[in-house]
Amino acid sequence: MTTRILLVDDQELLRMGFRMVLEAQDDFAVVGEASNGAEGVALAKALQPDVILMDVRMPELDGVQATQALVSAGCRARIIILTTFDLDEYAHAALRAGASGFLLKDAQPTDLLSAIRAVASGDAVVAPSTTRRLLATIAHQLPAAEPLDLAASTLTPREREVLLAVARGLSNAEIADALVLSEATVKTHVGRILAKLELRDRVQIVIYAYDHGLVPARG
Structure with missing residues (x-):
């Protein structure tokens, strides 16, 4: 193709x-x-x-x-x-x-x-870790955190855990290890997060997390 x-x-x-x-x-x-x-x-x-x-x-x-x-x-x-x-x-x-x-x-x-x-x-x-570094470096230019939207409330507790792990720059393998899940299950969770929040990819998950104050801009 x-x-x-x-x-x-x-x-x-x-x-x-x-x-x-x-x-x-x-x-x-x-x-x-x-x-x-x-x-x-x-x-x-x-x-x-x-x-x-x-x-x-x-x-x-x-x-x-x-x-x-x-x-x-x-x-x-x-x-x-x-x-x-x-x-x-x-x-x-x-x-x-x-x-x-x-x-x-x-x-x-x-x-x-x-x-x-x-x-x-x-x-x-x-890589999400590169995006995180970029965001942390220009944190002083970022707007104030936005309130969580209705879409975020549809995430399950596990999906929220995975979202935060992606935002910290972890790979699927690292998330699987940390949460004691299979990589296939992590991939499924990531797909559901993208669908529920109407995001395009993992980089967008990181930005969403920063925009909504789910992860600190520094540290």
């Missing part, structure tokens, strides 16, 4: 480099390129790619705004944010808006390919 990819970056040379790396893979096809967020949103709606590589800082419409627009429009493409800085507050904003993760622009080609394959299969590119 071929993964259809849209490149959105204002640097033509960078897009060219990404295209060369991606099109050398039998399971990838670059279906379009855009030089700013506005073009990216329009092309994403027209081409319906599986994965979008989105620069975070662009003219006209930046990657955060473009991600917000696409998620609000119901776009099913997984979005990977490209950033120059490991702990970029723009990357955090993009994750909150619905991106499935972020990568540094100088990432190794193998890391880029692995990331695209991961999000195409429904996983998050960024």
Whole structure:
């Protein structure tokens, strides 16, 4: 099965480099390129790619705004944010808006390919522990915790335990060990949490936990 990819970056040379790396893979096809967020949103709606590589800082419409627009429009493409800085507050904003993760622009080609394959299969590119570190670093910029919504009240005690464990950056294997469950059961719980809270992936669980004050922003 071929993964259809849209490149959105204002640097033509960078897009060219990404295209060369991606099109050398039998399971990838670059279906379009855009030089700013506005073009990216329009092309994403027209081409319906599986994965979008989105620069975070662009003219006209930046990657955060473009991600917000696409998620609000119901776009099913997984979005990977490209950033120059490991702990970029723009990357955090993009994750909150619905991106499935972020990568540094100088990432190794193998890391880029692995990331695209991961999000195409429904996983998050960024480990929850990385998201937690990002959130803790910019904690002073985060808004006050929001009250828990009605969806949270539908979580079972076990699902809430799993949610908190994911928010702390634990993997399924680590959660299974801590809660004395099988990995398959943990995966089932994570799936139910995502469905009940209407979240896209594990990264969104971490952000939800921080937004609602379920985990401390520091420590």
